Amino acid sequence: MAQAPLATAVSLAGGLGFLAAGTNTSSLTASLSHAKKLLNHPEASPSPLSVGIGFIVWGSDLSTAVQAVRSFVPAAIWLFSPRLTTDLVTWSEKLREASGGKSQVWIQIGNVAAAVEVAGLCKPNAIVVQGADAGGHGLARGAGIISLVPEVADALDREGHGHIPLLAAGGISDGRGVAAALTLGASGVVLGTRFLAAKEAEMKPGHAEEVLRTSDGGLNTIRTTLFDVVRGTNRWPAEYDGRGIANRSVEDEEKGMDSEENRRLYEEALAKGDGGWGKEGRMIAYAGTGVGLVREIRGAAEIVEELRRDAIAGLEQTRARF
Ligand SMILES: Cc1cc2nc3c(=O)[nH]c(=O)nc-3n(C[C@H](O)[C@H](O)[C@H](O)COP(=O)(O)O)c2cc1C
Known part of the structure; x- marks a missing residue:
């Protein structure tokens, strides 16, 4: 569903769109070439490509991932669901090295213990805090972001990792959700379900x-x-x-x-x-x-712009009310 047209439309609107490598890295090179073309990214550019790649670590091939990252240098690499936490260490190190240190490493976790563990072991550039409302795969035992994000923030602070930005994921579908997540202490938000109804998503x-x-x-x-x-x-x-x-x-x-x-x-x-x-x-x-908050198909850029506008309006209205 999240291929080059969707990922680049989100990035061009000021978000960061991710290509879904999932567990199948076979079409990654083709997707990245397509994204590079859509972004008009110059061959010799010193900047990374303005998309991320999402890998499902337990089922993906690291050597194909390394090759893709070395050739295309995406802005961010998203790691999720290892069999062992030590796999995340290997993946973070190898992919950082493959990008010459230019790609950020983001790791998605679903509880406080995992956040503290990955912060110490992998030094991620951002931690995606996935709550139980999220669509797609996640931990069977989990909490909603309203308690998970602040508890993760406190625990990371205590352990000396308070500088790592947190991105809230799970159940956010409109600007009100974005405003709430920022209030909880997140530096940004991740939306999956909302973009299923983007014009650019590959959906039957x-x-x-x-x-x-x-x-x-x-x-x-x-x-x-x-x-x-x-x-x-x-x-x-x-x-x-x-x-x-x-x-x-x-x-x-x-x-x-x-x-x-x-x-x-x-x-x-x-x-x-x-x-x-x-x-x-x-x-x-x-x-x-x-x-339930996803009611119409819209262009990805329009969705990103509306989220930003409504989040700011929501924060201002809340402030005015109290
Ligand atoms: C259709 C769908 C597919 C997903 N696939 C992946 C995936 O391949 N890798 C991953 O890390 N997360 C995946 N996710 C989860 C997202 O990373 C994110 O946690 C989630 O979409 C956020 O919650 P929301 O769906 O309520 O916006 C998927 C989510 C959806 C809805």
Whole structure:
């Protein structure tokens, strides 16, 4: 979903867009070349490329990542979900070295202990604090950012890492959420679910409609490992599940259907392509609880500008009220 058109549109609007390498680094070079072209980035430029790359560490190939970072020097490298924390140390060191120190290393964590551990071991340029409302994969046991961000900030301060900027992720879909996260002590915010409804996101029409259709995110999304089970992507470390829109597979599991049958029915729905989304469908739409605030498809630049404008207005209005 997050390929060069979306990532570069966010960056050109003053955010920082990330290319999703996920666990598959095979198309990374093509995505980075596309991003470089869209950004009009000169060949001999001493500045890094204005996009980041997101890697899912447990399932990605480090040598392909090193090659891509060496050739394209992205502004930031995003690391998430290692099997072992020591893998993050190796990835941070190798990718920093590959970029000649020009790419920042951002690490996404989901609890206070992990924040303190990665701050000490990896010296990240930023820590992404992912709360339980986030769409996509995250820790099964977690807290919302309203308590997680300030507790992480206090713990890092205590341990001498208070200078590391925190970026809040999870459940932020509009300017009010951005204002709240900044008030909690975050230096910036990360939005995933909101950009599923960006014009530039690579979404099948049925998938996008499902995102727009879904409201009441706490009720209609669920944290589960079922989506990985039916998709056959269940090699995630045990502490992770994922939040997505509750669908027919979830309902069937709740009624007692076994995983094999559920998986077979998913494969059948998959063969129907774009026909399988919706409340009665089995196609998977990872999304956070903020999905209920996502109501229309807009250009990514417009979304970034609106978030910034509404956050500033929200902070000013709050100040005026109290
Ligand atoms: C469809 C989707 C796919 C995601 N894929 C990844 C991923 O590949 N790597 C990653 O680190 N985080 C991924 N995330 C999680 C984001 O990093 C981020 O934590 C989350 O989107 C923030 O919460 P929000 O969705 O409520 O905005 C994904 C999120 C969504 C919605």
